[in-house]
Amino acid sequence: MLDAAGPQAARVLDLWWLTLAICLLVFFGVLLFCGLALWRAPKTQGPAAPDLASLSMAERGPRAAVAVAVAASTGLLFVLIIASFVADRALANMGPPDLKIELTGHRWWWEARYDASDPSKTFATANELHIPVGRTVLLELKADDVIHSFWVPNLAGKKDLIPGRTATLSLRADRAGTYRGQCAEFCGVQHAKMALLVTAMPQDEYDKWAAAQRESAPEPADKQQARGLELFVNGTCAMCHAIQGTPAHGRRAPDLTHLASRRTLAAGTLPNTRGHLAGWILDPQGIKPGVNMPANPMPPEDLDALLAYLEALK
Amino acid sequence: MNPLLEKTWSDPPGVSGFFSAIDHKTIGLRYLVTAFGFFVAAGLLAALMRMQLSRPENTLVGPDLYNQLFTMHGTTMMFLFAVPVMQGMAIYLLPLMLGSRSVAFPRMTAFSYWIYLFGGLMLYVAFFLNIGPDAGWFSYVPLAGPEYSPGKRVDFWAQTITFSELSGLLAAVTVIATVLKLRAPGMTLARMPLFVWAMLVTAFMILFAMPAVMLASTALILDRLVGTHFYNPAEGGDAVLWQHLFWFFGHPEVYFIFIPGLAFMSTIIPTFSRRPMFGYPAMVLALIATAFLAFGLWVHHMFAAHLPELGKSFFTAASMLIAIPTAIQIFCWIATMWKGRLWLATPMLFSLAFFFVLVAGGLTGIMVASVPLDFQLHDTYFVVAHLHYVLIGGAVFPLFGAWYYWWPKFTGRMLSERLGKWQFWLFFIGFEVAFYPMHHLGLQGMPRRVYTYPADLGWDGLNMLSSLGAVVIASSMLLFVANCMLSLRRAAPCPENPWGAGTLEWATASPPRAYNFDAIPIVRARDPLWEASREPPSEPDHVVGLAEKVREALVTTAVEAMPDHRATFPNPSVWPFISAVAVTVLFVGSIFTPWAVVWASLPVAIAVTLWFWPRHKETVEHLAIEKRP
Numbered sequence: 010m011l012d013a014a015g016p017q018a019a020r021v022l023d024l025w026w027l028t029l030a031i032c033l034l035v036f037f038g039v040l041l042f043c044g045l046a047l048w049r050a051p052k053t054q055g056p057a058a059p060d061l062a063s064l065s066m067a068e069r070g071p072r073a074a075v076a077v078a079v080a081a082s083t084g085l086l087f088v089l090i091i092a093s094f095v096a097d098r099a100l101a102n103m104g105p106p107d108l109k110i111e112l113t114g115h116r117w118w119w120e121a122r123y124d125a126s127d128p129s130k131t132f133a134t135a136n137e138l139h140i141p142v143g144r145t146v147l148l149e150l151k152a153d154d155v156i157h158s159f160w161v162p163n164l165a166g167k168k169d170l171i172p173g174r175t176a177t178l179s180l181r182a183d184r185a186g187t188y189r190g191q192c193a194e195f196c197g198v199q200h201a202k203m204a205l206l207v208t209a210m211p212q213d214e215y216d217k218w219a220a221a222q223r224e225s226a227p228e229p230a231d232k233q234q235a236r237g238l239e240l241f242v243n244g245t246c247a248m249c250h251a252i253q254g255t256p257a258h259g260r261r262a263p264d265l266t267h268l269a270s271r272r273t274l275a276a277g278t279l280p281n282t283r284g285h286l287a288g289w290i291l292d293p294q295g296i297k298p299g300v301n302m303p304a305n306p307m308p309p310e311d312l313d314a315l316l317a318y319l320e321a322l323k
Numbered sequence: 324m325n326p327l328l329e330k331t332w333s334d335p336p337g338v339s340g341f342f343s344a345i346d347h348k349t350i351g352l353r354y355l356v357t358a359f360g361f362f363v364a365a366g367l368l369a370a371l372m373r374m375q376l377s378r379p380e381n382t383l384v385g386p387d388l389y390n391q392l393f394t395m396h397g398t399t400m401m402f403l404f405a406v407p408v409m410q411g412m413a414i415y416l417l418p419l420m421l422g423s424r425s426v427a428f429p430r431m432t433a434f435s436y437w438i439y440l441f442g443g444l445m446l447y448v449a450f451f452l453n454i455g456p457d458a459g460w461f462s463y464v465p466l467a468g469p470e471y472s473p474g475k476r477v478d479f480w481a482q483t484i485t486f487s488e489l490s491g492l493l494a495a496v497t498v499i500a501t502v503l504k505l506r507a508p509g510m511t512l513a514r515m516p517l518f519v520w521a522m523l524v525t526a527f528m529i530l531f532a533m534p535a536v537m538l539a540s541t542a543l544i545l546d547r548l549v550g551t552h553f554y555n556p557a558e559g560g561d562a563v564l565w566q567h568l569f570w571f572f573g574h575p576e577v578y579f580i581f582i583p584g585l586a587f588m589s590t591i592i593p594t595f596s597r598r599p600m601f602g603y604p605a606m607v608l609a610l611i612a613t614a615f616l617a618f619g620l621w622v623h624h625m626f627a628a629h630l631p632e633l634g635k636s637f638f639t640a641a642s643m644l645i646a647i648p649t650a651i652q653i654f655c656w657i658a659t660m661w662k663g664r665l666w667l668a669t670p671m672l673f674s675l676a677f678f679f680v681l682v683a684g685g686l687t688g689i690m691v692a693s694v695p696l697d698f699q700l701h702d703t704y705f706v707v708a709h710l711h712y713v714l715i716g717g718a719v720f721p722l723f724g725a726w727y728y729w730w731p732k733f734t735g736r737m738l739s740e741r742l743g744k745w746q747f748w749l750f751f752i753g754f755e756v757a758f759y760p761m762h763h764l765g766l767q768g769m770p771r772r773v774y775t776y777p778a779d780l781g782w783d784g785l786n787m788l789s790s791l792g793a794v795v796i797a798s799s800m801l802l803f804v805a806n807c808m809l810s811l812r813r814a815a816p817c818p819e820n821p822w823g824a825g826t827l828e829w830a831t832a833s834p835p836r837a838y839n840f841d842a843i844p845i846v847r848a849r850d851p852l853w854e855a856s857r858e859p860p861s862e863p864d865h866v867v868g869l870a871e872k873v874r875e876a877l878v879t880t881a882v883e884a885m886p887d888h889r890a891t892f893p894n895p896s897v898w899p900f901i902s903a904v905a906v907t908v909l910f911v912g913s914i915f916t917p918w919a920v921v922w923a924s925l926p927v928a929i930a931v932t933l934w935f936w937p938r939h940k941e942t943v944e945h946l947a948i949e950k951r952p
Contacts, residue, residue: 010699010700010766010767010768011766011767018699020695021695021696021698021699024693024695024696025690025696025699028689028690028693028696029690032686032687032689032690035682035686036682036683036686039653039657039678039682040678040679040682042657042661043657043660043675043678045661046657046660046661047660047665047675049661050596050660050661050662050663050664050665051664051665052664052665052666052667053597053664053665053666054666055666055823056597056666056820056821056822056823056824057597057664057666057823058597058823059597059598059599059823059825059850059853060597060598060663060664061598061599061853061854062598063598063599063601063662064599064854068601068658068662071601071658071661071662072602074654074658075601075602075605075651075654075655075658078650078654079647079650079651079654082646082647082650083647086643086644086646086647086689089643089689089693090639090640090643092693093639093692093693093694093695093696094636094639096693096695097632097635097636097639097693097694097695098632100695100698101632116471154465154470154471155463155465155466155471156463156465156466156562158627158702160702160770162699162768165698166627166695166697166698166699166701167627167698167699167701167702168627168629168698169627169628169629171562171563171628171629172465172556172557172562173556173557173561173562174556174562174563174629176629189768189780191768191770192770193627193701193702193703193770193771194463194627194702195390195458195459195463195466195702195771195772196466197390197458197466197471198386198387198390198457199386200390200772200773201386201772201773201774201775201776277777298385298386298387299386299387
């Protein structure tokens with residue numbers, strides 16, 4: 010949150026510094042007067058006779074001091090309320106979007122569907138967003154099962170994904186880079202391992218990336234890869250996963266059409282390497298206990314073939 | 324000592340006497356000891372969580388158990404510790420502070436204690452049988468609904484809420500009736516100790532807030548057990564409805580933990596400043612203002628939930644403005660100390676921590692009240708830090724102060740000042756080391772309720788530090804238990820009013836007799852024991868004419884506390900206990916079959932009928948003491 014890479018996060022960060030300054034002022038003010046009271050009041054050890062003077066004589070000094078302190082704190086609070094209101098309005102007015110992405114929360118992964126309104130341009134990916142630098146992106150947030158919350162601290166505050174509703178969030182990255190986000194609403198047993206990466210890239214790179222994502226999966230290049238595809242389509246994989254350009258059209262789990270181009274596996278749980286992918290296919294429950302993917306024991310040569318095919322899905 | 328009064332007001336001896344006890348002091352102490360037991364249990368769960376989080380990718384505790392741990396920790400601390408411990412304090416102390424011989428409904432108070440105990444035990448039995456709830460203490464639907472939490476885990480959570488609601492509401496009714504009708508003659512509302520004011524305000528808040536969670540959890544149980552669709556968006560229900568209902572209760576709940584903390588502060592600070600409280604009318608109005616505002620800010624728990632912008636701004640303003648009544652009280656306490664002579668005994672030390680810890684927590688509360696800041700801070704460790712600063716600083720530190728302060732009243736002995744100061748510093752330092760780093764973790768992006776975190780995000784150092792703080796807190800708790808044990812076994816009896824305090828509970832023996840006061844006092848000032856010496860009374864200073872052979876109490880008017888009539892109070896009875904057992908069977912049975920509601924209502928009806936069945940002997944006695952005016 011302290012390293013803003015976009016206007017939304019920057020707005021909040023400005024408000025944060027103002028609020029922090031005022032709060033520190035009040036905190037040390039209260040401590041100062043509390044400390045002064047401790048320092049200047051006479052001390053006693055034991056139940057000395059009570060001082061009842063205040064019952065017969067009004068205490069003008071303390072009364073004025075308390076009144077001033079209450080007035081000052083009320084004034085500072087109004088400054089904060091107004092600053093918060095102004096920042097809130099600015100956050101809500103981001104202007105028309107240049108790009109729309111439909112982001113759906115699942116237990117425990119993210120499904121992203123780009124340009125869903127135009128069938129010729131749409132494509133799906135998972136657990137990663139790529140956005141062009143300097144463009145306003147409108148996220149349409151939905152949930153498939155329980156409530157999740159989308160939160161990428163460097164870019165913007167969080168927004169809940171609620172079943173039965175569609176929320177929207179506009180954001181913009183002004184600096185190229187990769188920003189980590191994580192589900193922020195408790196969503197069950199693997200809430201901790203539901204991360205996503207947002208990569209902001211220059212417009213031309215983004216266009217190249219989007220064009221590549223729109224392609225169907227490449228044909229298997231050799232016999233081993235062909236065996237891998239056969240295992241994928243005829244085994245249990247295709248019941249949940251999709252690979253465009255093949256008969257695999259499952260929608261319960263991430264679309265794997267361009268799996269090899271992604272940086273992580275299992276929603277930010279593992280780096281995307283051959284070894285981790287093999288471990289994940291064989292024993293997902295050992296890595297992410299409670300995840301919906303079952304274990305897939307298979308002979309080593311089948312695993313090699315499957316990995317060879319998946320690794321080719323650039 | 325008056326042997327006849329003692330005989331009349333004592334609980335019967337023996338095992339059946341144990342289950343028939345209705346003396347408010349016995350019930351109050353049971354509340355306190357039970358609540359402390361749950362506090363220790365929830366603390367151990369927290370220690371386990373801190374051990375798991377001390378290192379990244381730790382495998383000490385798996386996700387399934389971890390989710391049960393934080394759910395149990397939150398549920399226990401909120402429902403089984405914080406609210407009951409405050410009600411226990413009120414039930415023990417109110418009649419003594421008000422100059423009364425009993426709480427208003429002693430049998431009902433006993434019943435509410437048993438319901439609380441059985442609800443808590445049920446939750447822990449479920450936890451040890453591995454059917455402990457795992458959807459968070461807030462149990463958001465649809466996660467807590469039938470589809471995503473199959474099995475009985477969430478049902479046990481929802482039924483724990485039912486138990487707490489019942490016992491909390493009954494205790495609140497007792498507190499309100501006791502405060503409004505059983506004050507000593509002359510204790511007008513304007514002379515009531517601030518402690519009593521705070522407990523009265525809290526009880527009214529419970530009365531208005533609890534029905535919301537009652538509705539919410541009943542609808543959840545119906546969704547889960549009967550197949551209704553209150554929260555199922557696929558069938559026209561609404562997932563956000565739960566959040567509104569839950570937080571409409573949940574936010575006031577924070578204040579019925581915090582306001583009793585203020586009650587302790589406003590008792591301890593004047594006593595140890597050796598002068599009356601500065602700004603009494605402002606303090607009372609601030610308490611009432613807090614209670615009203617507390618019902619207007621529940622939405623600040625839901626800023627990220629896609630609600631209309633303008634509505635959210637209203638809740639930002641309300642959430643920030645509630646700081647003002649608290650600020651007024653803080654300034655009045657400082658003024659009291661400023662003009663007083665300070666005695667820095669252990670209760671005062673714990674109260675002084677309030678200024679450091681609660682003020683910091685209140686200021687982070689102002690931060691999360693702002694919609695834009697909350698978008699970033701919500702559901703991160705920043706909020707974990709904030710809520711522990713507020714609840715521990717605002718309630719637990721003053722509670723320990725109160726425990727040291729009233730321990731001589733409970734037991735007739737003092738706690739060791741030396742051990743007390745050690746415990747204070749260990750607790751204070753441990754608390755800061757455990758919870759301060761969480762602010763930074765939240766700012767660095769660590770969300771709440773995660774059982775582990777990756778190693779490469781730079782969160783490991785602060786997490787380790789926080790876990791070390793938990794160890795220090797645990798050692799301070801050990802010291803506290805040792806201090807209590809040593810005091811019970813070794814300490815010499817102490818004077819009746821060891822702190823030289825001004826309120827009525829110190830005008831009687833420590834520990835008090837079963838009948839509290841030899842004679843009901845007549846009150847002419849806010850601090851009767853201090854101001855008695857000022858103007859020697861020309862009128863009598865106590866009430867005469869109450870029967871001693873039967874339990875008779877003086878009922879006074881609500882505002883002016885003028886004597887109104889004499890009421891006879893019920894004798895000890897085992898039926899509240901048996902009724903509580905029957906209700907427990909009904910509640911637990913209904914987790915497994917809706918028919919339990921039908922069949923188990925039969926024993927409940929029988930037990931409650933026998934509870935109220937008039938005894939011939941008692942009726943004759945009561946008639947005999949009726950006199951014409």
